[in-house]
Amino acid sequence: MGLALLSAVRLAQGGPGLEEREAAVAANLRCMVCQNQTLAESNAPLAADMRRQIREQLAGGRSEAQIRDYFEERYGAFVRYDPPFRPSTWLLWLGPFALLMLGLALLARIVQRRQRAAPPPLTPTERFRVQAWLEGDEP
Known part of the structure; x- marks a missing residue:
C-alpha cells in the first residue's frame, strides 16, 4: 500500500525523472541575483521561484528547450550559461x-x-x- 501511494505521489509530481530533468535545466541557467551561480546552486529566493517554474513547466509537458527559451525570452540570453553565438x-x-x-x-x-x-x-x-x-x- 505504501509503495502504491509513493508511486501515485510521484506521478502527480510529474513522473520519476522530473527532479533530474529540473536539475538539468537549472544547471544550464544562471541565477539572475547571484550571476556567478547556476539556478541549481543558488539559494536566492528568485532562484527558488525559477526552479519552481521549471518544475511546473516540466510537469505541464513542456520540453527542456522550450523552458530555456521561455527564460531566455523573459530575462535575455544572459540567463543561459552557454548563450548562443x-x-x-x-x-x-x-x-x-x-x-x-x-x-x-x-x-x-x-x-x-x-x-x-x-x-x-x-x-x-x-x-x-x-x-x-x-x-x-x-x-
Missing part, C-alpha cells in the same frame, strides 16, 4: 577578449612612453665621476 550576444562572447586586447594595448603604450622618457645613458666621463663618488673619492 548570434548578433545579440556577440558582446557576451567577444567582450572579454576585446577588454583583454584593450588592456594589452594600453600596457604597451605605457611601456613605450616610459622607455621614451627614460634619461639618456651616461657618458664615459659621467660614469667615471659616479664610480668615484660611490667609492668615496669625489673628484
Whole structure:
C-alpha cells in the first residue's frame, strides 16, 4: 500500500525523472541575483521561484528547450550559461577578449612612453665621476 501511494505521489509530481530533468535545466541557467551561480546552486529566493517554474513547466509537458527559451525570452540570453553565438550576444562572447586586447594595448603604450622618457645613458666621463663618488673619492 505504501509503495502504491509513493508511486501515485510521484506521478502527480510529474513522473520519476522530473527532479533530474529540473536539475538539468537549472544547471544550464544562471541565477539572475547571484550571476556567478547556476539556478541549481543558488539559494536566492528568485532562484527558488525559477526552479519552481521549471518544475511546473516540466510537469505541464513542456520540453527542456522550450523552458530555456521561455527564460531566455523573459530575462535575455544572459540567463543561459552557454548563450548562443548570434548578433545579440556577440558582446557576451567577444567582450572579454576585446577588454583583454584593450588592456594589452594600453600596457604597451605605457611601456613605450616610459622607455621614451627614460634619461639618456651616461657618458664615459659621467660614469667615471659616479664610480668615484660611490667609492668615496669625489673628484
